[in-house]
Amino acid sequence: FYNVFFSPLRKIPGPWYASITGIPKLYNAIIRRKQSRWSHDMHKKYGQYVRVAPDEVLIDDVVAFREVHRMGTHFLKTKIYKFLNPTPPGQPPYGLFQETDPVRHSNVRRMVSRGFSLGYLRTNWEGTVHERVKAVVEGMKKEAVSNHGEVDIYKWWPLMAGDVISTLMFGECPHAVEQGLDDELIAGYKLNDAGNGFAYSFPYIYHILKWLPIPSLKRAWAGNPVLIERGKRAVENSREVSQKANIFATVLAEAERDDPTLSDFEIALNAGVLVFAGTDTTATSLTYLVWAVLSNPSLMQDLENEVAQLQPPYTDEKLESLPVLNAVIKETLRLYGAAPAPLPRYVPREGAVLGGYYFPAGTTVATQAWTLHRNPKVFENPEVFDHKRWLGGLASREEVKASWAPYGAGSRICIGMHLADMELRMATAAFFREFRGAKLAASTTPESMEVDNTFLIEPHGHACRVVLPTK
Ligand code: HEM
Numbered sequence: 001f002y003n004v005f006f007s008p009l010r011k012i013p014g015p016w017y018a019s020i021t022g023i024p025k026l027y028n029a030i031i032r033r034k035q036s037r038w039s040h041d042m043h044k045k046y047g048q049y050v051r052v053a054p055d056e057v058l059i060d061d062v063v064a065f066r067e068v069h070r071m072g073t074h075f076l077k078t079k080i081y082k083f084l085n086p087t088p089p090g091q092p093p094y095g096l097f098q099e100t101d102p103v104r105h106s107n108v109r110r111m112v113s114r115g116f117s118l119g120y121l122r123t124n125w126e127g128t129v130h131e132r133v134k135a136v137v138e139g140m141k142k143e144a145v146s147n148h149g150e151v152d153i154y155k156w157w158p159l160m161a162g163d164v165i166s167t168l169m170f171g172e173c174p175h176a177v178e179q180g181l182d183d184e185l186i187a188g189y190k191l192n193d194a195g196n197g198f199a200y201s202f203p204y205i206y207h208i209l210k211w212l213p214i215p216s217l218k219r220a221w222a223g224n225p226v227l228i229e230r231g232k233r234a235v236e237n238s239r240e241v242s243q244k245a246n247i248f249a250t251v252l253a254e255a256e257r258d259d260p261t262l263s264d265f266e267i268a269l270n271a272g273v274l275v276f277a278g279t280d281t282t283a284t285s286l287t288y289l290v291w292a293v294l295s296n297p298s299l300m301q302d303l304e305n306e307v308a309q310l311q312p313p314y315t316d317e318k319l320e321s322l323p324v325l326n327a328v329i330k331e332t333l334r335l336y337g338a339a340p341a342p343l344p345r346y347v348p349r350e351g352a353v354l355g356g357y358y359f360p361a362g363t364t365v366a367t368q369a370w371t372l373h374r375n376p377k378v379f380e381n382p383e384v385f386d387h388k389r390w391l392g393g394l395a396s397r398e399e400v401k402a403s404w405a406p407y408g409a410g411s412r413i414c415i416g417m418h419l420a421d422m423e424l425r426m427a428t429a430a431f432f433r434e435f436r437g438a439k440l441a442a443s444t445t446p447e448s449m450e451v452d453n454t455f456l457i458e459p460h461g462h463a464c465r466v467v468l469p470t471k
Pocket residue numbers: 096097098109165273274275277278279281282285337338339340343405406407408409411412413414415416417419420
């Protein structure tokens with residue numbers, strides 16, 4: 001009754017049901033897996049501010065976006081993040097991505113970010129990225145020879161990205177490129193996601209069911225013990241000064257001078273969380289990049305010519321100077337950044353005024369990169385993949401900088417963005433050097449590549465087959 005007639009949010013446009021229920025929003029996000037597209041359509045229909053649930057508003061306003069996501073913001077991640085943790089539903093400690101408390105978050109972030117600066121990555125891990133990119137190209141080549149040239153790049157890129165981030169986290173490479181993914185770990189992720197997602201969506205039912213002695217339910221709500229167990233290798237290798245030293249060795253060495261430090265459990269937990277955050281993200285954007293380039297023959301030729309000029313061994317720094325390569329990456333992140341969905345935040349205790357509307361404390365507000373990146377006033381013909389838009393001075397225009405958010409923004413911006421960029425540069429260069437004249441397979445169509453998403457995007461057809469030259 002309050003939500004329909006008295007809430008200050010009643011003044012915000014939106015579908016008629018929004019003051020009563022958020023079920024249509026959940027249906028479009030979770031069942032139809034069209035979260036970003038649906039939210040974007042809501043903006044087209046109702047404007048920059050749209051109420052989509054009794055206590056939730058979508059925002060397409062760059063001023064509000066910058067306010068909500070600035071450094072030191074009081075708009076904190078909502079509790080849904082805690083349910084994406086590999087511990088039992090809602091149970092601390094939380095990983096870097098999931099922590100909602102700003103003080104605890106910034107303590108861990110300060111330590112871990114030492115391992116993710118571009119300079120540090122280039123000095124210590126560029127060789128690993130090079131080597132894994134080489135391995136994945138070899139793997140694709142071999143499969144192409146035995147399969148009439150056809151390979152599924154959507155299957156291959158996660159193997160590479162998973163090997164890279166696991167090596168950084170654990171100090172050891174799992175060699176997924178050579179051996180395939182760790183099925184036990186994937187099953188662990190899925191069960192944890194399903195169990196915690198259910199607990200979040202139906203808390204009352206969860207609090208009753210969790211007391212029942214049903215082994216399958218107990219397993220679903222046990223967090224992700226496989227991941228925590230694997231994470232222990234990260235703890236062991238963080239004590240190593242030898243070849244097996246990982247990013248946490250740096251973090252801990254530095255942390256000894258500061259206080260506080262990371263507990264063993266937090267290292268194991270964060271190692272797992274970062275592997276999870278750093279695998280499908282980079283891999284999916286890379287998949288869309290290759291698809292977009294192969295869909296455009298003249299772009300493909302320009303890119304192939306540019307990377308063919310490279311003299312091996314070339315560095316990541318050298319790749320950063322290639323205009324077409326970097327324009328293609330920018331355009332991919334604009335349209336196919338892996339995490340373009342609404343990022344939910346709570347309005348702080350003091351309430352807030354955004355876009356002239358008053359928001360009471362506790363309202364969920366969410367901005368999404370999908371919509372910020374498709375603003376026709378900032379990006380002409382926004383739905384068209386046109387790398388040339390980046391070849392002039394577009395990236396330095398103020399309105400572009402303000403709307404640019406493939407990696408989020410402010411204090412919760414992606415910690416792995418330099419690593420992701422490096423992998424995108426190296427993998428793209430290697431692919432288009434090795435596989436000149438690659439084509440899309442007949443099964444790869446605009447329909448099969450249509451973007452589905454709840455949080456991370458994926459192609460509707462769960463595959464992206466290409467035909468590689470085999471001579
Ligand atoms: C193209 C690749 C990637 C994209 C598009 C991407 C995107 C994002 C976005 C949008 C966020 C903000 C989420 C939010 O505010 O709710 C984020 C956070 C995060 N990302 Fe990435 N990411 C990518 C690659 C990676 C990699 C390689 C790693 C591994 C290190 C990583 C680790 C994280 C972590 C740990 C956070 C949480 C940071 C914090 O809250 O302090 N991501 N990412």
